[in-house]
Amino acid sequence: xxxxxxxxxxxxxxxxxxxxxxxxxxxxxxxxxxxxxxxxxxxxxxxxxxxxxxxxxxxxxxxxxxxxxxxxxxxxxxxxxxxxxxxxxxxxxxxxxxxxxxxxxxxxxxxxxxxxxxxxxxxxxxxxxxxxxxxxxxxxxxxxxxxxxxxxxxxxxxxxxxxxxxxxxxxxxxxxxxxxxxxxxxxxxxxxxxxxxxxxxxxxxxxxxxxxxxxxxxxxxxxxxxxxxxxxxxxxxxxxxxxxxxxxxxxxxxxxxxxxxxxxxxxxxxxxxxxxxxxxxxxxxxxxxxxxxxxxxxxxxxxxxxxxxxxxxxxxxxxxxxxxxxxxxxxxxxxxxxxxxxxxxxxxxxxxxxxxxxxxxxxxxxxxxxxxxxxxxxxxxxx
Ligand code: PMP
Numbered sequence: 205x206x207x208x209x210x211x212x213x214x215x216x217x218x219x220x221x222x223x224x225x226x227x228x229x230x231x232x233x234x235x236x237x238x239x240x241x242x243x244x245x246x247x248x249x250x251x252x253x254x255x256x257x258x259x260x261x262x263x264x265x266x267x268x269x270x271x272x273x274x275x276x277x278x279x280x281x282x283x284x285x286x287x288x289x290x291x292x293x294x295x296x297x298x299x300x301x302x303x304x305x306x307x308x309x310x311x312x313x314x315x316x317x318x319x320x321x322x323x324x325x326x327x328x329x330x331x332x333x334x335x336x337x338x339x340x341x342x343x344x345x346x347x348x349x350x351x352x353x354x355x356x357x358x359x360x361x362x363x364x365x366x367x368x369x370x371x372x373x374x375x376x377x378x379x380x381x382x383x384x385x386x387x388x389x390x391x392x393x394x395x396x397x398x399x400x401x402x403x404x405x406x407x408x409x410x411x412x413x414x415x416x417x418x419x420x421x422x423x424x425x426x427x428x429x430x431x432x433x434x435x436x437x438x439x440x441x442x443x444x445x446x447x448x449x450x451x452x453x454x455x456x457x458x459x460x461x462x463x464x465x466x467x468x469x470x471x472x473x474x475x476x477x478x479x480x481x482x483x484x485x486x487x488x489x490x491x492x493x494x495x496x497x498x499x500x501x502x503x504x505x506x507x508x509x510x511x512x513x514x515x516x517x518x519x520x521x522x523x524x525x526x527x528x529x530x531x532x533x534x535x536x537x538x539x540x541x542x543x544x545x546x547x548x549x550x551x552x553x554x555x556x557x558x559x560x561x562x563x564x565x566x567x568x569x570x571x572x573x574x575x576x577x578x579x580x581x582x583x584x585x586x587x
Contacts, residue, residue, distance in 0.1 A: 254456030359504025
């Protein structure tokens, strides 16, 4: 049977998370905002337990955690939600990178149509953003800097700690898309100074359809974001709509598990990456690993098999493994990865590259067996 190696697209739900969600779906009936009966109170208690677990993982206060449908929505609120403040202050310049997820990139492009100015910083050839390049672009009218923590295609860890430290001394808001690092780079993320942070639960064994926007308070005040649509007062009006109690509970449980296990998981992920790199090294195939691996998350590798079309390879190896080329959100219309191209790769080099990503429940044995099969296919194509 094929092994699933596309954890950066989505991870399998942890059985403990699922069991807890079923319990909540079965027992915590009602609307968490109903004030007239104990059912509402009970549902509310469950969501607040979830909120505390998210807060604990990120080392923020529970009243800085806002539930959304996921990182796409969180990113949109963090950027588009600043319109009113931007109008008031006349700050309409933003800085981001050319390798952000489309949830940031396309939101920025939309804002440009409204008259905002955006600088897109290119990565170095090793996949990393130079923090000084970001900081040098800051102007008097800079409203926001939005940088991802870990790139979803290459796994490259970006220097957000330094950027956050510097921006905290200036009057510029800092948003971090931590979708690929949340629950994994736990202590690293806890140290970062940011105003807003986005994440999705399904990237670390929680349920799909729920995420968080963290809004960090400064002098007791939240960052000046406004809701994108109107409704009730849920999530302080920043994200109106009935709270999905079981999804929140599931996200909370995933955070609790991540907090207990992240060190152990990291060791396991590193060992697995070493095995994959060894397999590649000893395979006799011609390949290039993209990105400086000392700055790469241990659960991702982006590899180019020279002369082998990634599309053809994925079809030819479907029975062995589920891998990808580019993010799932762009995979309907295949174009060579804009992330790899921003790193200086040609269309062809990018088209020959695949992303392999794994997780805490990946069997190393199964992974090795199936990757050997993939490498045999590569070898037969390369001749
Ligand atoms: N940002 C990054 C870095 C991602 O990897 C993803 C998911 N691929 C998102 C944002 C969007 O997450 P979601 O689809 O869960 O909203």
